[in-house]
Every structure is written in C-alpha cells, then in structure tokens.
Amino acid sequence: MAHETEFNSLELAKQSQSLLPNDVLLLQPWIEDFYTTDCRIQPIGLAFLAGALQSIPGVNPVIIDCLAGGQKKTIPWPKEFQYLKPYYGRAPQGHYALFHQYYRFGLSDTQIIEAIQNYNPLLIGISSLFSPYYKQSLALASLCKQVFPHCPIVMGGNHASLHPSTLLQHCDFVLGGEAEESMVALVRALFNKQDPRTQSIPNLLHSPKQPLPKQWVSPNRAKLPTPVFNGLQAHHYTYNSQKMCFVITGRSCPHRCSFCSIHSVFGYNYEHIPIAQVLQYMQQQYANGIRHFDFEDDNLTYDTTYAMQLFTEIAKQNWTDIECSAMNGLSYVSLTFEMLQSMKHIGFESLNLALVTANPQVRKLSQRPHTLERFHSTLQMASQLQLRVIAYFILGMPGQTVPEMWSTLCELAKGQCLAGASPFYFTPGSPIHKNIYNNMHSNTHNTQSTHATHNTCNDTNQMGIKLASKNKDAYFAARLTAMDVETNDFDRTDIYTLFRMTRVINYCKEGIDKGLLVHHSYFDSVREIIQTGTWPHEPTPFSSKVHQLLQANPIVITGYKTNNTITLCS
Ligand code: B12
Numbered sequence: 001m002a003h004e005t006e007f008n009s010l011e012l013a014k015q016s017q018s019l020l021p022n023d024v025l026l027l028q029p030w031i032e033d034f035y036t037t038d039c040r041i042q043p044i045g046l047a048f049l050a051g052a053l054q055s056i057p058g059v060n061p062v063i064i065d066c067l068a069g070g071q072k073k074t075i076p077w078p079k080e081f082q083y084l085k086p087y088y089g090r091a092p093q094g095h096y097a098l099f100h101q102y103y104r105f106g107l108s109d110t111q112i113i114e115a116i117q118n119y120n121p122l123l124i125g126i127s128s129l130f131s132p133y134y135k136q137s138l139a140l141a142s143l144c145k146q147v148f149p150h151c152p153i154v155m156g157g158n159h160a161s162l163h164p165s166t167l168l169q170h171c172d173f174v175l176g177g178e179a180e181e182s183m184v185a186l187v188r189a190l191f192n193k194q195d196p197r198t199q200s201i202p203n204l205l206h207s208p209k210q211p212l213p214k215q216w217v218s219p220n221r222a223k224l225p226t227p228v229f230n231g232l233q234a235h236h237y238t239y240n241s242q243k244m245c246f247v248i249t250g251r252s253c254p255h256r257c258s259f260c261s262i263h264s265v266f267g268y269n270y271e272h273i274p275i276a277q278v279l280q281y282m283q284q285q286y287a288n289g290i291r292h293f294d295f296e297d298d299n300l301t302y303d304t305t306y307a308m309q310l311f312t313e314i315a316k317q318n319w320t321d322i323e324c325s326a327m328n329g330l331s332y333v334s335l336t337f338e339m340l341q342s343m344k345h346i347g348f349e350s351l352n353l354a355l356v357t358a359n360p361q362v363r364k365l366s367q368r369p370h371t372l373e374r375f376h377s378t379l380q381m382a383s384q385l386q387l388r389v390i391a392y393f394i395l396g397m398p399g400q401t402v403p404e405m406w407s408t409l410c411e412l413a414k415g416q417c418l419a420g421a422s423p424f425y426f427t428p429g430s431p432i433h434k435n436i437y438n439n440m441h442s443n444t445h446n447t448q449s450t451h452a453t454h455n456t457c458n459d460t461n462q463m464g465i466k467l468a469s470k471n472k473d474a475y476f477a478a479r480l481t482a483m484d485v486e487t488n489d490f491d492r493t494d495i496y497t498l499f500r501m502t503r504v505i506n507y508c509k510e511g512i513d514k515g516l517l518v519h520h521s522y523f524d525s526v527r528e529i530i531q532t533g534t535w536p537h538e539p540t541p542f543s544s545k546v547h548q549l550l551q552a553n554p555i556v557i558t559g560y561k562t563n564n565t566i567t568l569c570s
C-alpha cells in the first residue's frame, strides 16, 4: 500500500542515494480466465508509451509482457463462478465443447520477479485495461512492491480510467485516458526529483478521493509517437506462424454502440494518425521481419478516403509476402467493393464483422448503424473476392429474446461465413451499463465516480434482469465467460446452448467445405442434437426453448470457404 502519505520527498531522497534509476518498466499483467486469445495480446498501448518516453534523454523505457511466453497453468475455480460448474465443469467433449478449466495465462510470479529484478526503475507502469482482471493488475503491483519497495507505481488503461479508486489504494498514481503526454510529464517530474502531485500533469490522479474529470485530456493525435517494442520478444507475437504486429491508424470511433466503452479512454474525437507515420512504422516492422499486420483500430474504414489512401500507399510498398487482418472488427457500413478489392490486394484474407443482431429492434437498442441487407451484400462482395468472413453476434443483452438470438444465428448459418458468438456482459463505462445497470442499483450514482465494487441491484426491474454477480464483485463478472445476465426472456442455459450451437453450426460449415453431403455420418451428432435436445454423451444442460426452435424449421447452412449449402431438419 502506498499512496499520498507514503509518496513523499523522503522516497525521492532514498532513490537519489542509490544508483540513479533511469528505467521505466511498463508491464502488461497476466490474465486469469477460462480462455484467452493469444494471437492478439501485443501490448500496443504500452508500446505507444515507450515511444513517447524515448523522447526524454537518459530515460530507458522497457516493456515486460507478463501475458506472453509463460505456460498456462490450471488454477482453482473461483468461488464467484461456482454457478458455472454445470456448464464448464466437465472435460471437453466433441467438436463443439466450450470451456473447461480456469487458468492463469502468462508468466508465473517467479518468472516476473526474474524479469524485473535486474532493472533499476525510476517508475513502474502497469496497465489495467480489463475490469474483470483488475485484481491481476493489483497482484502485479504488489509483486513489484516486493522487489522495489520504494519505486512509485502508476496504472492506466480502460479500467484504470473508469475506476481508478479500485487501484489507487495499491498504487501511487493513475493516469486516465490516453497517456502518451501525461506519462512523459510524470517521468520528467520524477527524473527531475519533483513531486508529481505539485506539477500540473494532465489526467493524473493520486488519491481515491480525487474527483474524476468529465473527460480525459487527449494528446495531440497528429503528434503521437511511433510505438516501440523495447523488451518484447518478437516470437511471442505470431499469426499463422508469421511474426505479427498490431497497427493503430487512429483513435476513437464515431459510432456509439450501447455495449462499448472505448470512449471512456479515447473520448469522442475520432482522429487519424498521419498516413506517412503509419507507413513509416510498418516499414520499420517489415524490416524487422514482421509479415502479418493486424489493424486493431476501433473503426479502420469509417473515413473511406483515409482508408483508401492508406491501402494504396501500402500497396505501393510491393510487400508481396505480407498478410493483413483487422481482428478487432470492421464496420461494414463503410465497406465498398472497391475498398474490399484494395484490402484483398494488400493481403487481407479474411474479414471480421460484427452483425450483432439480425433484428431491427434489438439493433436500435444497441445503437448500431448497420443493417442486415448491408451485411448480406458485404458477404456477397467478400465471396466474389474470395475473402473469408467471420461474423459476430451478441447473446444475452437485455432486450433480446431466445427466438431473436436464434434467428440471428440462422442468418449466420445461411450466410457464407463463420459464426462467432459474443455472450453479453455489462462493460463498465458503456452506455448500456450507465443506462440499465446503474438504474438497477438502489444507490444509483455516476459510474465515473463510483468507489463500490459490490452491486446492490434488485431483481424487480422491468426486464427482470438477474445477475449472478449480485452482491459480489461486479467488475470480476464483466467478462464473456461469466454469463452473468439473465432476464425474463432468457436464462443462462439458453445462452449456453446458443453459444454451443454456434460451434455446432461452424462444425457443419467445416463438413460442407469438405464436400460432404447432408446424409453423411459426419452430421449424425448434429441430427441427434436437433432430435433429442441434448448434447451427445453428456448431461450438460440444453435449453428447451432452443430445442423447440431447432425442431420448428429446417436449418439452412452454407459453408465458410465454399458456398455449398445443406438443409438439416429433425
Ligand atoms: C486488443 C484488445 C484485446 C486483446 C488483448 C489486448 C492486450 N493488450 O493484451 C484481446 C483480443 C485478447 C482482448 C480480449 C478481451 N477484451 Co479487449 N480490447 C482490445 C482493444 C480492441 C484494443 C486495445 C488496444 O490495444 N488499444 C489501443 C491502445 C493504444 O490503447 P490502450 O491499450 O487503451 O492504451 C492507452 C491507454 O489506455 C493508456 N494505457 C494503457 N496501458 C497503460 C498503462 C499505464 C501505466 C498508463 C499510465 C497508461 C496506460 O495509454 C495508452 C496509450 O494512449 C480494446 C478496445 C480499445 N480500443 O481499447 C478492447 C478492450 C480493452 N477489451 C475489453 C474487454 C472487456 C475484453 C475481454 C475481457 C472481453 C471478454 N471476452 O470477456 C477479453 C478478454 C478475453 C481473454 N480472456 O483474453 C474492453 C475493456 C473494458 C473493461 N473496462 O473491461 C475493451 C475496452 C473493449 C470494450 N468492450 O469496450 N482485448
């Protein structure tokens, strides 16, 4: 524990007696959950900070990624998730199994201590991007304090920007929002042996009692630094066995989807990084052997002029051996045939799209500007260009019903794409969290200023929302695997069944792409599911509502790589 009272000039004096510290350690914590997406973990936010810190002569920024390079380790099932045992608590069966064990992904405590102990840090920065994993950020802070009891610790990231009070009792500072400029100011102050609390550093918080600003100050986006990966090992970040890196071409997003919280960090000004700078970064990375570029922008193609110019410039590099992706998703309202052609030309093989829902009312509720017609026309254009599509839909948002979610899955089954399910969770800072979740709380208050980690919702609200996290740690449950939310219109078994049915559909698509015909034994287990409403050879719950829907109408399924189709019925 170190905050206001402990961080004083005495600490600065102690530091100055020892060898002059000049390292700034930037740490990405490990993750504890049922799964992780290990092809998308490059800590690009920390790389931007390292790029900014390089501008200070004598300061040595080093990134340590505690999520990469370790062995995944099974850890005890959390007491908060006992209610998930009927769903995940069985060894995986069949091609469409979901999760099984609870893991720690990344380095062990011993490995982390080994990785940090040889440095002489002036400051340690820890990211707290994800609310559900805020405790891992705190545990990492406590490990760092063991090794460097006198070194100040600063945290930042999405969770830190929303709920700094959950962290400030265990670290010295939080920098809210985008931290390129504020981190430089903080490090300069420490380097010059000034007390940062007396300096005017934008977005700096040092006490849980400090009020939060309405909006964080954003850095000048035209002057953002180029990300640098000091300390990271390139072989930890690969895709299809190729070395890969994240590319960010802009900040924020002009859309306002109800379930999304990115504006809490990036504000509402959607701005681009100059194309020349993005290109220079890609050239450096190409020279370093990177052959896969993953654009992690929140809305890469919204500004069609910028996107077309960027793709044209990339094409001019004649990098015939690269592959590109936008795994964070593309907003298909801006995708034209011409745009997809240039994307194909620079090495896009597939597109990640978010349909969210096929239902206009639910789409309105989620404030998405997209339409089903536009989705299907995008699928057609993609098919013509032999671009593969993975399309995501949401499961279990208040306002959804089982037939509505099922009909969206049927649209994805029918389309030439893979289906991706996104079980809903209340993301702190998202509009739906502000509108619905906070209204469920008797002690309603602005999320920006809440100190509470316990929710006190009553179940008698209009939609009949019930949370498994009631009276528990609400941040911990803000994750896909928690299946936290039930309403009058769906329960956890419905969500679980639809989630797994998504895998069943994709299993069928794989068979279709292999050229198998509908009566092939490959599809027997699927026929059994449709007929019996059970999972073959296991007693895991199966939704009776979904079973009825499965029996009601034949399901038309198109392949992923081919447009061959089969029709399955009970
Ligand atoms: C890439 C990404 C991932 C990657 C992992 C990224 C990583 N670093 O390891 C993957 C795909 C694995 C992932 C997974 C999840 N993600 Co994600 N992800 C993102 C995404 C799209 C981009 C993050 C990014 O690189 N941004 C670009 C950089 C420049 O911004 P940044 O990281 O925020 O960094 C800036 C500031 O935050 C700050 N900062 C960051 N770190 C630090 C540290 C210090 C010390 C300081 C001072 C400042 C600071 O300064 C940086 C520069 O300006 C964001 C959305 C978004 N736009 O941020 C969601 C986002 C972070 N994810 C989110 C969530 C919820 C998840 C999941 C937990 C969802 C789930 N499935 O349950 C999963 C976890 C699943 C799992 N078990 O792995 C939420 C977090 C919301 C919250 N408060 O919890 C976000 C914001 C999206 C959303 N829904 O609104 N994610």
Ligand code: SF4
Pocket: 253, 254, 255, 256, 257, 260, 261, 262, 298, 299, 331
């Ligand atoms: S979900 Fe995607 S499109 Fe919607 S506001 Fe967030 S970043 Fe933008």
